[in-house]
Amino acid sequence: MKKIVLILLSLGIAMPILAQTDTQNAAQVQIQKAAGVWIDVRSEEEFNAGHLQDAVNVPHEQIEAEISRIEPNKDAPINLYCRSGRRAESAMNVLKHLGYTNVTNHGGYEDLKKQGLR
Incomplete structure (x- = not known):
């Protein structure tokens, strides 16, 4: 039972961090317009x-x-x-x-x- 709680707590902490990282990466990826x-x-x-x-x-x-x-x-x-x-x-x-x-x-x-x- 402790392992399950530990895993859930870890996921609960890790998920917002991962989501924030994905959002930051998406914001950094902006396609450059072609020249001209x-x-x-x-x-x-x-x-x-x-x-x-x-x-x-x-x-x-x-x-x-x-x-x-x-x-x-x-x-x-x-x-x-x-x-x-x-x-x-x-x-x-x-x-x-x-x-x-x-x-x-x-x-x-x-x-x-x-x-x-x-």
């Missing part, structure tokens, strides 16, 4: 409701007209996202057609937040 400009190709309303820090809002239908102002270097990294990845894919294809060589579709905003991007 981040462009949110959602609508202005969607962007205003929440977006990644330092992202620029250019709705996907305006990307062709606006990209040279935002990033004139066609070899610079350009990171795109939207709600689901569909509009980002469309914008990526436009940019590639314009000669941009380093464009990535990162998918949806909510998924990026879940991965720890801010």
Whole structure:
């Protein structure tokens, strides 16, 4: 009986310490955003409701007209996202057609937040 009590007491003491350590580790693990400009190709309303820090809002239908102002270097990294990845894919294809060589579709905003991007 003493062994069981000892084990339970040990677990009772160890569990909060382990939980705290896991929480600290989770806080330390924050995914770094890829280098380059981040462009949110959602609508202005969607962007205003929440977006990644330092992202620029250019709705996907305006990307062709606006990209040279935002990033004139066609070899610079350009990171795109939207709600689901569909509009980002469309914008990526436009940019590639314009000669941009380093464009990535990162998918949806909510998924990026879940991965720890801010």
